[in-house]
Amino acid sequence: AQSVTQLDSHVSVSEGTPVLLRCNYSSSYSPSLFWYVQHPNKGLQLLLKYTSAATLVKGINGFEAEFKKSETSFHLTKPSAHMSDAAEYFCVVLNTGGFKTIFGAGTRLFVKA
Amino acid sequence: DTAVSQTPKYLVTQMGNDKSIKCEQNLGHDTMYWYKQDSKKFLKIMFSYNNKELIINETVPNRFSPKSPDKAHLNLHINSLELGDSAVYFCASSQDEGTSGVHSPLHFGNGTRLTVT
Numbered sequence: 001a002q003s004v005t006q007l008d009s010h011v012s013v014s015e016g017t018p019v020l021l022r023c024n025y026s027s028s029y030s031p032s033l034f035w036y037v038q039h040p041n042k043g044l045q046l047l048l049k050y051t052s053a054a055t056l057v058k059g060i061n062g063f064e065a066e067f068k069k070s071e072t073s074f075h076l077t078k079p080s081a082h083m084s085d086a087a088e089y090f091c092v093v094l095n096t097g098g099f100k101t102i103f104g105a106g107t108r109l110f111v112k113a
Numbered sequence: 114d115t116a117v118s119q120t121p122k123y124l125v126t127q128m129g130n131d132k133s134i135k136c137e138q139n140l141g142h143d144t145m146y147w148y149k150q151d152s153k154k155f156l157k158i159m160f161s162y163n164n165k166e167l168i169i170n171e172t173v174p175n176r177f178s179p180k181s182p183d184k185a186h187l188n189l190h191i192n193s194l195e196l197g198d199s200a201v202y203f204c205a206s207s208q209d210e211g212t213s214g215v216h217s218p219l220h221f222g223n224g225t226r227l228t229v230t
Binding site for chain 1: 117154155156158203205207218219220221222223224
């Protein structure tokens with residue numbers, strides 16, 4: 001069975017500094033992985049997805065994530081945080097049976113001025 | 114055009130009442146979902162539905178029931194509302210990409226904030 005773990009419930013960075021949101025997954029095969037962002041009082045928006053084409057995936061708003069099979073990780077990064085990046089971020093893995101998507105518990109990103 | 118739309122955006126009601134939340138998607142997707150997000154932002158899937166099967170999360174009380182009049186709609190009916198039902202409910206849709214069974218990314222509505230008093 002697949003599972004996903006977001007290693008930090010909260011991350012706080014200063015504006016202009018790098019962002020790292022960590023996600024580990026468990027899967028018996030090569031998974032499809034996603035990152036979603038949720039701004040306050042909004043729905044979830046897809047940031048990027050990995051589907052085995054390239055291990056480094058670029059998304060919207062300057063975010064990218066690297067799939068590392070040996071570490072079973074799919075960490076989300078951004079070189080320079082902006083105030084507008086403050087939101088909740090969810091790592092998601094596709095499942096083979098039953099419900100198709102499994103969400104991590106979320107990481108709340110705070111950006112300080 | 115809004116891809117996945119839910120109504121109402123806010124719903125305040127009393128315990129014991131029955132209410133519905135509507136969801137419509139204009140993306141032509143074949144699978145729709147309902148999620149519940151609690152106050153700690155944890156997303157819990159409630160139902161997954163396409164024209165072939167309904168998958169129910171066994172932890173969801175049977176007071177909750179999805180109803181799909183057609184492929185583009187999946188409404189959520191809740192009977193005998195309880196205080197613990199207060200949450201934000203999200204509708205979503207995706208497309209099954211053929212025989213691989215892989216789904217496209219989920220597209221979410223903006224949520225319905227349900228408050229039970």
